[in-house]
Amino acid sequence: MALALNEEQIMLRDMARNFFAAKSPVGEFRKVRQKPLEHRYSEAVWNNMVELGWSSALIPENLGGCEFGVIGTGLICIESARTLAPTPLVTTAAIAAQALLECEASLVRDQLLRAIANGSRTVTYAHNEGSHYDPEKIRTLATLDNNCFSINGTKQFVPEASYADICLVVAIDTPSTDTQPCLYAVDMQQEGIENRAVSLIDYRQYANLEFKNVRVSAAKRLKWAYSPRKSIAFIENTATILTACELYGCSLEVFSRTIDYLKERSQFGRKIGSFQALQHRAAHAYTQLELLKTVVLDALSAANEQTRDLSIAASHVKALANDTAHLVMTESIQMHGGIGITDELDIGLFYKRARVLRTRHGSSDFHRARFASLNGY
Amino acid sequence: MSTDLSEFRDETRTWLESNCPESQRQPVKRDEVIWPGRCQKFPSEDGRLWFERMRDKGWTCPGFPAEYGGGGLDNAKEKILREELTRLRCRPPLTDLGISMLGPALLEFGTDEQKREHIPKIVRGERRWCQGYSEPGAGSDLASLQCSAEDQNDHFLVNGSKIWTSFGTESDWIFCLVRTNKEGRKQDGISFLLIDMQTPGLKAEPIDLISGESEFAQVFFDDVTVPKRNLVGEINKGWTIAKTLLKHERKMMSELGAGFLAGGLTLAQAARQYLNENDGDQIEDPLIRNSVAQHEMNMRAIALTGYRTHQEDQAQQIDPNVPLIMKYLGTSEVKVKDELMVDIMGLQGMGWCDDSFNQNELRANRELLFNKALTIAGGTNEIQLNIIARHALGLPQE
Numbered sequence: 001m002a003l004a005l006n007e008e009q010i011m012l013r014d015m016a017r018n019f020f021a022a023k024s025p026v027g028e029f030r031k032v033r034q035k036p037l038e039h040r041y042s043e044a045v046w047n048n049m050v051e052l053g054w055s056s057a058l059i060p061e062n063l064g065g066c067e068f069g070v071i072g073t074g075l076i077c078i079e080s081a082r083t084l085a086p087t088p089l090v091t092t093a094a095i096a097a098q099a100l101l102e103c104e105a106s107l108v109r110d111q112l113l114r115a116i117a118n119g120s121r122t123v124t125y126a127h128n129e130g131s132h133y134d135p136e137k138i139r140t141l142a143t144l145d146n147n148c149f150s151i152n153g154t155k156q157f158v159p160e161a162s163y164a165d166i167c168l169v170v171a172i173d174t175p176s177t178d179t180q181p182c183l184y185a186v187d188m189q190q191e192g193i194e195n196r197a198v199s200l201i202d203y204r205q206y207a208n209l210e211f212k213n214v215r216v217s218a219a220k221r222l223k224w225a226y227s228p229r230k231s232i233a234f235i236e237n238t239a240t241i242l243t244a245c246e247l248y249g250c251s252l253e254v255f256s257r258t259i260d261y262l263k264e265r266s267q268f269g270r271k272i273g274s275f276q277a278l279q280h281r282a283a284h285a286y287t288q289l290e291l292l293k294t295v296v297l298d299a300l301s302a303a304n305e306q307t308r309d310l311s312i313a314a315s316h317v318k319a320l321a322n323d324t325a326h327l328v329m330t331e332s333i334q335m336h337g338g339i340g341i342t343d344e345l346d347i348g349l350f351y352k353r354a355r356v357l358r359t360r361h362g363s364s365d366f367h368r369a370r371f372a373s374l375n376g377y
Numbered sequence: 378m379s380t381d382l383s384e385f386r387d388e389t390r391t392w393l394e395s396n397c398p399e400s401q402r403q404p405v406k407r408d409e410v411i412w413p414g415r416c417q418k419f420p421s422e423d424g425r426l427w428f429e430r431m432r433d434k435g436w437t438c439p440g441f442p443a444e445y446g447g448g449g450l451d452n453a454k455e456k457i458l459r460e461e462l463t464r465l466r467c468r469p470p471l472t473d474l475g476i477s478m479l480g481p482a483l484l485e486f487g488t489d490e491q492k493r494e495h496i497p498k499i500v501r502g503e504r505r506w507c508q509g510y511s512e513p514g515a516g517s518d519l520a521s522l523q524c525s526a527e528d529q530n531d532h533f534l535v536n537g538s539k540i541w542t543s544f545g546t547e548s549d550w551i552f553c554l555v556r557t558n559k560e561g562r563k564q565d566g567i568s569f570l571l572i573d574m575q576t577p578g579l580k581a582e583p584i585d586l587i588s589g590e591s592e593f594a595q596v597f598f599d600d601v602t603v604p605k606r607n608l609v610g611e612i613n614k615g616w617t618i619a620k621t622l623l624k625h626e627r628k629m630m631s632e633l634g635a636g637f638l639a640g641g642l643t644l645a646q647a648a649r650q651y652l653n654e655n656d657g658d659q660i661e662d663p664l665i666r667n668s669v670a671q672h673e674m675n676m677r678a679i680a681l682t683g684y685r686t687h688q689e690d691q692a693q694q695i696d697p698n699v700p701l702i703m704k705y706l707g708t709s710e711v712k713v714k715d716e717l718m719v720d721i722m723g724l725q726g727m728g729w730c731d732d733s734f735n736q737n738e739l740r741a742n743r744e745l746l747f748n749k750a751l752t753i754a755g756g757t758n759e760i761q762l763n764i765i766a767r768h769a770l771g772l773p774q775e
Contacts, residue, residue: 001684002688003681003684003685003688003689004685004688004689004691004692004694005694006692259770259771259772262772263771263772263773270773270775271773273772273773274772274773274774274775276763278772279762279763279766279770279772280759280762280763280766282766282770282772283761283762283763283765283766283769283770284762286702286765286769286770287702287705287706287765290682290698290699290702291675291678291679291682291706292678293685294678294681294682294685295677295678295681297685298681316674316677316678319671319674320674320678365667368666368667368670368671368674369663369666369667369670371670371673371674372659372660372666372667372669372670373659375645375670375673376645376658377645377648377649377658377659377660377666377669377670
């Protein structure tokens with residue numbers, strides 16, 4: 001278990017930090033949020049990231065990827081969250097790529113991975129179906145009919161789905177005695193997909209997808225490399241950990257801006273950062289951020305090495321990231337006072353992003369219950 | 378790894394396997410700790426054997442120089458020994474502030490004569506040490522301490538009082554912070570003095586605590602004569618030594634909770650035993666289950682953070698601010714566990730003394746009561762947060 005970064009990883013992190021600060025400051029996000037719902041992402045920033053190889057961070061070298069591993073990918077996600085960079089990084093380069101890597105090699109799979117790597121295709125992953133995180137509940141069905149599958153069902157709040165080229169849909173085969181879910185690579189131009197963009201408080205791109213008799217050829221039904229349960233668990237764990245990375249990035253940024261504010265804002269003739277009431281709250285938040293840093297590194301390293309306690313590490317990091325983000329965000333707004341609730345200040349944008357991320361891939365209560373089960377109580 | 382080190386590991390493993398009695402390879406309970414000095418008692422024959430065998434190799438203090446009777450191991454070998462001790466779950470053969478606090482300070486700040494006099498006795502467990510820092514009027518504001526040592530040409534004359542001295546009534550010697558200058562900045566008039574507790578005029582009285590124990594004492598000094606050779610470091614420069622020692626103490630305290638609690642019921646075991654209606658591993662009460670998971674996550678995060686600092690240390694990228702948070706986090710979380718345990722046991726967990734209550738139940742509320750000290754001693758939580766705000770966050774001072 002590696003809890004300290006190696007030199008290569010430190011270089012990648014610093015490079016990512018400089019890149020997002022220069023090419024995608026929060027101002028870029030503010031521009032993107034003015035765009036129509038269907039186009040809420042920055043094509044220019046994403047193209048730059050593709051050139052740097054970051055769209056292929058997880059993809060092995062023999063498929064045209066940079067193969068940074070989960071740790072390297074996580075580091076880029078953390079830095080990208082620090083400026084709210086609006087790109088399909090997490091959805092396509094991290095989660096969809098991870099889903100494909102859990103499938104057996106095939107023409108369709110390898111083409112998709114190459115297309116993600118060279119930036120020619122945006123791919124999203126549609127598993128969760130409702131408003132709450134419930135990975136066990138899959139009602140979407142794929143019915144075999146004349147060498148083709150016909151998909152019916154609904155997936156809500158699918159990220160980047162309005163402009164994605166391909167959607168990896170998790171569906172249950174029917175009729176079949178085996179109720180294990182399978183993965184289908186669905187072209188978004190296909191007939192029968194009702195694609196309705198939805199607007200959430202974080203201004204990012206989501207859509208509700210309804211599949212009505214969407215025809216998919218047998219070749220686009222991807223085979224899991226291991227058992228469906230194991231593969232899906234691995235994808236969900238990785239997605240959960242990378243979502244926690246985003247929360248960590250948002251929290252770090254907001255905390256650092258708040259400490260700066262405590263040092264510059266004066267009231268009652270002194271810097272407000274000299275008041276003990278605020279010092280103790282800031283110091284407590286710092287202790288929680290340091291714990292989160294450790295647990296993020298632990299979870300990334302567990303995913304990278306595919307260790308046996310990966311599920312424990314994933315639930316731990318998501319619960320802690322949720323709670324720490326909540327603490328840091330609400331304290332930061334409060335410490336900024338009135339300006340903290342204005343749209344002009346960036347803090348509120350981070351708060352809104354974090355509020356959505358806390359719900360995606362599981363609330364703290366969900367993950368504490370799962371952590372308890374995994375530990376045998 | 379060099380052959381020298383791997384040979385050392387093999388030899389150490391073999392030696393420990395044949396010399397550490399089976400009974401000394403389980404978590405240690407509070408009343409089984411082996412202390413040094415005139416009051417030394419062995420809870421068992423195995424405990425005595427284990428202590429004597431380790432003592433004879435100097436491994437009660439493996440990193441202390443061999444010329445003063447220590448184990449003389451370099452960092453790499455000391456680490457291997459600790460790993461092998463952990464692997465076999467060996468108990469500490471001897472526990473004392475001399476080993477963990479005074480010894481390292483003497484090695485850093487003491488004269489050769491002081492080292493020769495005190496270090497071998499620490500290694501051999503012949504003297505038990507206690508610490509005289511806090512005073513009735515100097516708690517969190519430690520540097521305002523008043524217990525004075527007057528220069529009488531050939532000796533110091535000590536007058537005043539120290540409080541919250543752990544095991545003050547059972548100890549042989551006390552290392553003290555005393556005031557040697559009343560002028561100027563309060564930190565600049567403090568000296569570090571070693572005092573034999575048998576000296577006339579010195580008296581230690583136990584303090585009864587809410588837990589029913591009296592681990593702490595108040596120590597009174599009434600014209601106590603202390604030889605000049607017992608001054609460690611320069612006169613009026615004791616505050617530097619004190620700060621170094623406080624770091625050791627806080628590190629020790631951040632690791633302490635988990636160690637002493639080992640051996641009792643886990644929260645999950647207790648919840649099954651006291652709350653579940655049916656057989657089964659899952660805790661049936663969802664709120665208690667949530668709280669247990671929350672606590673276990675926090676303990677896991679704290680343990681991993683300790684491990685992270687260790688790895689960063691080895692990669693030479695340590696963040697000096699991280700150790701600052703460990704005492705605050707570790708001691709706070711121990712208190713969370715204590716409260717939760719008593720909640721799970723209900724009134725059955727609040728028995729004071731009676732055979733209606735088993736050892737786990739009596740112990741649960743003694744831990745609950747005693748461990749309130751953890752976030753006070755060695756720098757209160759509030760002092761820790763002040764330090765973090767100043768040093769880690771660079772927030773302005775008033």
